[in-house]
Amino acid sequence: MxxxxxxxxxxxxxxxxxxxxxxxxxxxxxxxxxxxxxxxxxxxxxxxxxxxxxxxxxxxxxxxxxxxxxxxxxxxxxxxxxxxxxxxxxxxxxxxxxxxxxxxxxxxxxxxxxxxxxxxxxxxNAAAAAEYAVGMALAALRRIPLAAAELREGRWRGDFYDYDEAGLELDGATVGLVGYGAIGRIVARVLRAFGATVLVADPYTDRATAETDGVRLVELDELLRASSVVSLHARLSDETRGMIGARELDLMPDGAVLVNTARGGLLDHAPLPEALRSGRLGGLALDVFDVEPPPEDWPLRDAPNVVATPHLAGAxxxxxxxxxxxxxxxxxxxxxxxxxxxxxxxxxxxxxxxxx
Structure with a gap:
């Protein structure tokens, strides 16, 4: 048998x-x-x-x-x-x-x-995770979850149409992908269909592959400085753990959006609250966390410019x-x-x- x-x-x-x-x-x-x-x-x-x-x-x-x-x-x-x-x-x-x-x-x-x-x-789960990452970026850029929650509470947020409060488009934006495996390549394809310029930082990707895919391979610091949206798609290892911390956040343009649907350990979570309060980060979209589920006293639980979901990208x-x-x-x-x-x-x- x-x-x-x-x-x-x-x-x-x-x-x-x-x-x-x-x-x-x-x-x-x-x-x-x-x-x-x-x-x-x-x-x-x-x-x-x-x-x-x-x-x-x-x-x-x-x-x-x-x-x-x-x-x-x-x-x-x-x-x-x-x-x-x-x-x-x-x-x-x-x-x-x-x-x-x-x-x-x-x-x-x-x-x-x-x-x-x-x-x-x-x-x-490459297709599912890629779709989810793009969805999280859109949700953060256009504040879709916050607007929906406010409407359910009876508040009509017409002020989100004010110039200083209005969201941003992917069309014409520069989006940086940190990691370019199966998921990252699908994300890039979708973003390019939206009209975005896509930068990639990945030491294991060759320039010929990037050029064939219509993306530009750059060093991480250059990607961070140039991207209004940064999305993480690297595998967690000793090399990548905490790869985005206070120094890297300071390189990003004011008001940039950071998306992590990969692994919580890629981010140093300690500087995130201050980066959001100061406006260094305009939005944060997380499907993964350093501690899962986040504790009751998680400092970002009520932050209005945070989109957070319970590790569902592949679901x-x-x-x-x-x-x-x-x-x-x-x-x-x-x-x-x-x-x-x-x-x-x-x-x-x-x-x-x-x-x-």
Whole structure:
């Protein structure tokens, strides 16, 4: 019997994994798929495990996962906590297909030690996150949430038509994108359709790609000085953590709008209240935070020029189905004895699957 665990949650549900996997051709006839459901997003994700056996942005418990993995050879998941302890306790496990762009809920070194192949799902939420980032920029530039809230309270804010209070357009604006992966490239395409000039700061993007896409590759400081809107799309790492702080905010034009739908850790949040009060920032749009959810005393909770949403950029049904399909495709390739397309660790890069 070929046992597979669909370890989903309330977004990428186990049934989505199950249906997508059963649509793969050439799978073993003795396939047995069991389900496990973690609490996310009803329960926030976070670190799971202790000491050296710890992973980030995970949902569920090590004990529940170990119990569900008994005899399982392949697992499809989004948030399950694959710590060193879980790998040590799951000797039958040979492959984990993670339906995220970065499998931060998996200890990749422990997976390699255990000989378990791990794959990922780059671009699964690129369209959703890109659309959301542009929507957040528009919301902040035109103060759409504030105007809607005021109207609901019975206040007709005709003063927003005053010249000094009026919003700004994307057409003709210079927009800077910090990070230019799958999401950033879609954002750039949409912004150019609006008529914006797009600058990009990304050390991993080559000039030829930027020129082909119709954007201009520049250093971060030049981007900040020139952009009336700055949108963050970098992956969080030791290199990028806190990359936009007080110095960088001071480089931006007065009244500029800052958008972060990537990761809260990219921003140093401490100088943001003063930047907003002083007018250095004309608007701030956040879908991610340094602490999620923000505490009750979050200083920006009532700021009128802040648009804040609870980490929803990737929350579309299409993203859930796409994520499940990418993970199922990787699991299918592995079970057929084929090389996987999106390896996340050395074992997956070297694997030829488990077909006999």
């Amino acid at each position: 070929t046992r597979v665990l669909a370890a989903g949650d309330h977004f990428v549900a186990p049934r989505l994994f199950d249906t997508a996997l059963r649509g793969e051709p050439g799978l073993p006839g003795d396939l047995d798929v069991t389900h496990l459901t973690a609490g996310w997003p009803t329960e926030p994700f976070g670190p799971v495990g202790t000491g050296d056996s710890r992973v980030e942005e995970a949902s569920g418990t090590e004990d529940d996962l170990v119990a569900a993995l008994d005899g399982v050879r392949v697992c499809l998941t989004q948030m399950a906590p694959f710590t060193a302890r879980v790998f040590d306790a799951s000797p039958a496990l040979e492959m984990v297909a993670v339906c995220r762009g970065g499998p931060v809920n998996v200890d990749l070194a422990a997976a390699d030690r255990a000989g378990v192949a791990v794959t990922q799902a780059p671009g699964r 579309t049904r299409q993203t859930a189905h796409r994520a499940a399909a990418i993970a199922a495709g990787e699991a299918g390739r592995f079970l057929r004895g084929e090389a996987v397309c999106h390896p996340a660790n050395e074992t997956a890069r070297n694997a030829q699957g488990v077909a006999s």
